[in-house]
Amino acid sequence: MAEQRYPMTAQGKQKLEQELEDLKLKKRPEIIERIKIARGFGDLSENSEYSSAKDEQSIVESRISEIMTMLQYADVVDVSQVDENEVSVGKTVTFQEDGEEAETYQIVGAAEADPLEGKISNNSPIAKSLLGKKVDDLVEISTPGGSFTVKIIDVQN
Known part of the structure; x- marks a missing residue:
């Protein structure tokens, strides 16, 4: 196994x-x-x-x-091996829902997650939806609280 x-x-x-x-x-x-x-x-x-x-x-x-x-x-995770505009574990992503303030999170492994410090688990619904997407992509995010669409504004190492 x-x-x-x-x-x-x-x-x-x-x-x-x-x-x-x-x-x-x-x-x-x-x-x-x-x-x-x-x-x-x-x-x-x-x-x-x-x-x-x-x-x-x-x-x-x-x-x-x-x-x-x-x-x-x-x-x-070696973020230098991933396209600089692509969301991956270890990168910080900024996204915005239409008419709302932009939000910024670093996507980390579950062991490192700390939402109060802006670090969300790669297993979270938001991160799962964002992983592999790129700057300017529109992404549908489904959470237990409902679904919403965001635009990826920025991705940083």
């Missing part, structure tokens, strides 16, 4: 690598120390500090595993 691939920018991959390093070298040892101290408090069945530390350990270990998988199957 083919493994899932994780498209991402070089910056997104670097951010994941830094998070992984932080989790392994800082968070994990801190939690291990908290567990060791909590064990000294006695009966583990009624020890909330121990339970809390074990829960946090589980969350951190899950995140470490998730990041390692994403990095192992990362597809780092």
